[in-house]
Amino acid sequence: AQSVAQPEDQVNVAEGNPLTVKCTYSVSGNPYLFWYVQYPNRGLQFLLKYITGDNLVKGSYGFEAEFNKSQTSFHLKKPSALVSDSALYFCAVRDASNTGKLIFGQGTTLQVKP
Amino acid sequence: SAVISQKPSRDICQRGTSLTIQCQVDSQVTMMFWYRQQPGQSLTLIATANQGSEATYESGFVIDKFPISRPNLTFSTLTVSNMSPEDSSIYLCSALEGNTEAFFGQGTRLTVV
Numbered sequence: 578a579q580s581v582a583q584p585e586d587q588v589n590v591a592e593g594n595p596l597t598v599k600c601t602y603s604v605s606g607n608p609y610l611f612w613y614v615q616y617p618n619r620g621l622q623f624l625l626k627y628i629t630g631d632n633l634v635k636g637s638y639g640f641e642a643e644f645n646k647s648q649t650s651f652h653l654k655k656p657s658a659l660v661s662d663s664a665l666y667f668c669a670v671r672d673a674s675n676t677g678k679l680i681f682g683q684g685t686t687l688q689v690k691p
Numbered sequence: 692s693a694v695i696s697q698k699p700s701r702d703i704c705q706r707g708t709s710l711t712i713q714c715q716v717d718s719q720v721t722m723m724f725w726y727r728q729q730p731g732q733s734l735t736l737i738a739t740a741n742q743g744s745e746a747t748y749e750s751g752f753v754i755d756k757f758p759i760s761r762p763n764l765t766f767s768t769l770t771v772s773n774m775s776p777e778d779s780s781i782y783l784c785s786a787l788e789g790n791t792e793a794f795f796g797q798g799t800r801l802t803v804v
Binding site: 613 | 695783793796797
């Protein structure tokens with residue numbers, strides 16, 4: 578069965594410091610991986626994706642993620658956090674049956690303090 | 692990227708009633724989905740909305756409780772029927788075209804009292 582794990586319920590960082598939000602996955606075949614962000618009272622906004630190609634993927638708002646096949650991880654990173662980055666982050670993997678369905682991790686709340 | 696409009700954005704409903712949520716995409720899309728996000732939880736897929744045919748429901752979700760329509764490639768509705776407080780959630784519409792990322796509406800925050 579396919580699954581996504583986000584081991585941290587919450588990540589706290591100081592503004593200006595680098596941030597990492599962790600994600601590991603379990604899929605059959607090649608994974609299609611995504612990161613989304615949810616601000617309070619808002620829907621999900623797409624940040625970045627890995628389908629194929631370079632393992633380091635750059636996305637919106639200065640975020641990037643590194644696909645690591647051997648560790649089955651897809652951690653979200655940003656070199657310098659902003660207070661406005663504080664939100665709920667979801668890692669997701671597309672269902673291997675190619676139906677387009679997404680399987681989400683449980684989410685990680687990022688808190689950036691000034 | 693597709694823009695998805697979802698309405699209502701929020702509602703407070705009496706138990707036993709039904710609410711229909713509308714999802715409009717600004718371009719034709721191959722696939723549309725409905726997800727539920729219970730308070731403090733992640734997103735769970737309810738069903739895939741199939742154009743011109745019955746939706747495909749995930750385990751734990753049934754058509755009688757969550758009837759879905761998709762009359763064309765840009766529009767879908769989800770009805771939450773015979774509501775109970777346990778149905779209080781955020782319901783999100785999603786659309787996908789080809790081998791791309793899925794986009795989401797802003798969600799409908801439903802409170803059942």
